[in-house]
Amino acid sequence: MAAKSSILTQSKQVRRAIVVGGGLGGLMTVIKLCEAGIPVDLLSLVPVKRSHSVCAQGGINASVNVKGEGDSPYTHFYETVKGGDFLANQPPCKGMADAAPGIVFMLDRMGVPFNRTPEGNLDFRRFGGTLFHRTAFAGATTGQQLLYALDEQVRRYETLDVEDDRGVTVPGEKMVRKFEFWDLAGLVLDDSGVCRGVVAQDLKNGAMRAFRGDAVCLATGGPGLVFGRSTNSVINTGSAAAIAYKQGAIYANGEFIQVHPTAIPAADKLRLISESVRGEGGRVWVPKDRKDRRHGKDIPEAERYYFLEERYPKYRNLVPRDIASREIFRTVIHEGYSAEGEQAAYLDVTHLCKTASGKSAVRKKLEGVLEIYEKFAGADPYENPMKIFPAVHYSMGGLWVDFEKGADGSLKPGSARNQATSIPGLYATGESDYQFHGANRLGANSLLSCIYGGMVTGPAMAAWREAQAQSAFDLSSTLFDSELERRVDEYAALGSRSGADYSVNPYQLHEKLGEMMLQKVTVERHDAELDGVLASLQDMKAQWRKAAALDPTAKGTINQPTVFLRHLDGMLALAEVIARGARDREECRGAHYKPALDPELHPDDPKAVGRDDARWLKTTLATFEGEGPRLRYEAVDVSLEPLAKRDYGKVGAARPTPGEAGRAGAGEYAKE
Amino acid sequence: MATDTVTLKIKRGESGGASRWEEFKVPRKPMMNVISCLMEIQKRPVTVDGRGTTPVNWESSCLEEVCGACTMVINGRVRQACSALVKDLSPKGEPITLEPMTKFPRERDLVVNRQRMFDALRATRAWIEIDGSHQLGPGPKVSQDDQEVMYPLSRCMTCGCCVEACPNYNDRSDFMGPQVISLTRLYNMHPSGRMQAGGRLDALMGAGGISDCGKAQNCVQVCPKGIPLTESISVMGRETIKRALFGWLLKG
Numbered sequence: 001m002a003a004k005s006s007i008l009t010q011s012k013q014v015r016r017a018i019v020v021g022g023g024l025g026g027l028m029t030v031i032k033l034c035e036a037g038i039p040v041d042l043l044s045l046v047p048v049k050r051s052h053s054v055c056a057q058g059g060i061n062a063s064v065n066v067k068g069e070g071d072s073p074y075t076h077f078y079e080t081v082k083g084g085d086f087l088a089n090q091p092p093c094k095g096m097a098d099a100a101p102g103i104v105f106m107l108d109r110m111g112v113p114f115n116r117t118p119e120g121n122l123d124f125r126r127f128g129g130t131l132f133h134r135t136a137f138a139g140a141t142t143g144q145q146l147l148y149a150l151d152e153q154v155r156r157y158e159t160l161d162v163e164d165d166r167g168v169t170v171p172g173e174k175m176v177r178k179f180e181f182w183d184l185a186g187l188v189l190d191d192s193g194v195c196r197g198v199v200a201q202d203l204k205n206g207a208m209r210a211f212r213g214d215a216v217c218l219a220t221g222g223p224g225l226v227f228g229r230s231t232n233s234v235i236n237t238g239s240a241a242a243i244a245y246k247q248g249a250i251y252a253n254g255e256f257i258q259v260h261p262t263a264i265p266a267a268d269k270l271r272l273i274s275e276s277v278r279g280e281g282g283r284v285w286v287p288k289d290r291k292d293r294r295h296g297k298d299i300p301e302a303e304r305y306y307f308l309e310e311r312y313p314k315y316r317n318l319v320p321r322d323i324a325s326r327e328i329f330r331t332v333i334h335e336g337y338s339a340e341g342e343q344a345a346y347l348d349v350t351h352l353c354k355t356a357s358g359k360s361a362v363r364k365k366l367e368g369v370l371e372i373y374e375k376f377a378g379a380d381p382y383e384n385p386m387k388i389f390p391a392v393h394y395s396m397g398g399l400w401v402d403f404e405k406g407a408d409g410s411l412k413p414g415s416a417r418n419q420a421t422s423i424p425g426l427y428a429t430g431e432s433d434y435q436f437h438g439a440n441r442l443g444a445n446s447l448l449s450c451i452y453g454g455m456v457t458g459p460a461m462a463a464w465r466e467a468q469a470q471s472a473f474d475l476s477s478t479l480f481d482s483e484l485e486r487r488v489d490e491y492a493a494l495g496s497r498s499g500a501d502y503s504v505n506p507y508q509l510h511e512k513l514g515e516m517m518l519q520k521v522t523v524e525r526h527d528a529e530l531d532g533v534l535a536s537l538q539d540m541k542a543q544w545r546k547a548a549a550l551d552p553t554a555k556g557t558i559n560q561p562t563v564f565l566r567h568l569d570g571m572l573a574l575a576e577v578i579a580r581g582a583r584d585r586e587e588c589r590g591a592h593y594k595p596a597l598d599p600e601l602h603p604d605d606p607k608a609v610g611r612d613d614a615r616w617l618k619t620t621l622a623t624f625e626g627e628g629p630r631l632r633y634e635a636v637d638v639s640l641e642p643l644a645k646r647d648y649g650k651v652g653a654a655r656p657t658p659g660e661a662g663r664a665g666a667g668e669y670a671k672e
Numbered sequence: 673m674a675t676d677t678v679t680l681k682i683k684r685g686e687s688g689g690a691s692r693w694e695e696f697k698v699p700r701k702p703m704m705n706v707i708s709c710l711m712e713i714q715k716r717p718v719t720v721d722g723r724g725t726t727p728v729n730w731e732s733s734c735l736e737e738v739c740g741a742c743t744m745v746i747n748g749r750v751r752q753a754c755s756a757l758v759k760d761l762s763p764k765g766e767p768i769t770l771e772p773m774t775k776f777p778r779e780r781d782l783v784v785n786r787q788r789m790f791d792a793l794r795a796t797r798a799w800i801e802i803d804g805s806h807q808l809g810p811g812p813k814v815s816q817d818d819q820e821v822m823y824p825l826s827r828c829m830t831c832g833c834c835v836e837a838c839p840n841y842n843d844r845s846d847f848m849g850p851q852v853i854s855l856t857r858l859y860n861m862h863p864s865g866r867m868q869a870g871g872r873l874d875a876l877m878g879a880g881g882i883s884d885c886g887k888a889q890n891c892v893q894v895c896p897k898g899i900p901l902t903e904s905i906s907v908m909g910r911e912t913i914k915r916a917l918f919g920w921l922l923k924g
Contacts, residue, residue: 031805046731047790049830050739108811111800111862113822120813139823144738148826152799159794204779233733267701268708268754269735364820368827372736375755377703455805507714507727550717551726557686558729558780561714 018213022048024450025430026219027150032458043182052233056143058276059135060447062100071132073097083129084438085590089637095411096452110149126279127443129320135444140368184240185487195425196472199487210480212472215461222395222431228514230392231272242570250422251622252434253397255581261324263391270391275443278317286337296385314649322440322591325390329523339387346385353382396437399428416463429453439590494565502548530583577622587612675765683771695720706753730782740829745771750836792848796875800865812863825858827897834891846880850891854904
């Protein structure tokens, strides 16, 4: 009888772990599992090299202190929790900041072509929410470069043989088996609620299959598509996280959605212009004259209103993202400033490009970002200030995951509790978890949290696997067959939706959902509107039940419209979690902002509490019950650093606006 | 004179089956690209002659030309659909044609199977060997000059434009394509990657390797990232010749 931890079953089947999602979080988890000797099945919606991590532009934070500024991992930790308005549990954030320099060194060893100093060391740039040069970068496509490095390491594991417990090669079995173009359809949970595997669908032919796994990780990214157009890749529907939520996993802090201040508006997606542009000296402004219709480059310096620099003289254009987004939103929407008459502000690097050497320096550091503007907006950003507006960018919320605190107050390495969801045996990492960013994520912390999450998740899964009395591979096949059958039937029912009863086009329904969420659940939130959103979501869920399979006869082949029905179902479920969380949270914190509760707007209203630590220093926990979310709350671990006012040195009031007097003095942060 | 609609002619079909053309008209919007046209067809899958049809299947992910997914042949030229702007393709309302890439087996409509490119990355051991992901201190120092050569090479998305344009890449040849040759140059330049340079060169000297390049130079014309593919091919050509002539001396 083979030992429970052995690699092979008696019938010579390889006992594997499962990772769903091949972005940075998933790939790092795979590498750590392989290093622990555990073979992996890696499932991904797209070839892993095309995962959303490629979109991250600016860089990855690590306090290496290359510039001798006195930066330290502890400062990075503190700025991370402060940037998150103290809603993040502190021990995991401490663990992340401490691990960051080692992570960047590891990536460097893997061959990431990071930018260099003249001495050949890693170069670091500035990002929002800090005064230090802390962000390592590879041109302006850092996420792409990091993803490629991990992809290459995992490809290496695709060539390495599985060895049995005596070190003998198992013929034909490699450490990593990739299943690309596969979509998660369900989790296999045993009678005690333990996750024993998944059911997934091959998108090339529609075939479903159950996978056994001695620990399962979801690293499936954020739900940006809930908002229709965002900076996210079109694959980021949150479908896998929604499936886990509907099967019992807790979804935490859903209401915290980061809106990035600077994106290019367009019809299919809102393309990000990285914060690194401001880190390298880019300035945000609007024409002082609200009626000015001239091209940005024709407006003289004296007629420009650099509102971020005036309001925040210390951090200037590098205030955290929630603040920058709110200031741009207010300046354009409420105060009526515009760029060439459009609802936009300018992000400007032209002052850095006046000389040939200046232009070449900007090109070296920002070419990849500026190229996006040139390609998609059709104007040369070296000559023209770029027109930008805030866009939905990142979900701080996600699947709730646990952590174990060590004796030093940081994360305890190797604990099976780390990154474990509320479903035993199911882990989550990357943007699909909620752990590291609190109420607002600092720029260049996402690549870090994905990789750190993976570094923690792999060993946690290994520890979990070791502690199980019975392997998933020794369970009766009935368990797997029944979930498989359920999901096959579910898909068949979706695929047969045709005829008069199914009159709704799912893509039109998605467009309606996105427009509503974008207008009412992003930068500014009003209770009455959120009530309307929650009511409309009930209506949209009813419409989803009438949504047609637009390609009902296509069987055994690619059928994107039918698969989209499954993803749309997930988006509706998560939209409700997000909107319900926002409605019920009666405070302003990080990305969650209700003008009615802003004491600067309403100095005499006792209900305008701003951030309310006494009542709301709590993680929102959503569970799926019956038809929708039920919310509970749990305390945040703030055991390392006391709470402080989240102050980025705002001075003065915003300019008074005719007809908007009540909104003057915008900003929830106290004046100095 | 621009019109208020965009006309698309799309080559559709099943895996291994015959192709058919379908024509669509979608509303024209500012800053529209080919992807947003396809999204309009999803919302109203009706051909230009009013016949109901199915939404077109295509591959896409990032929509900002860093993932390589949405590569297809647009107006006869291979490129990413996301960065193909309607205003450039159809300034006066000319029809836009969309076809799947021809060098890979079609899966359905505009989706093709590009696995062959990823297999080539495995075959050439396209990675840096590391001793593990645990802490081993900083990586090797790299000069700014070397970084400036390496970074552009590292932007290859494995999108397939170069091999689509390459006359020597097809289902009758084993040629791995210019993208693999260029990536081999990247790994062989890296201070620790260099330690395994010989093995990668051997792969390039084997079947489907660099000698299958016919020097048509089409690849560099179509690379969306402007990667100096022909320069890489000539650099690696010299390296493989050196190894062929003197490699036996070094093997010891």
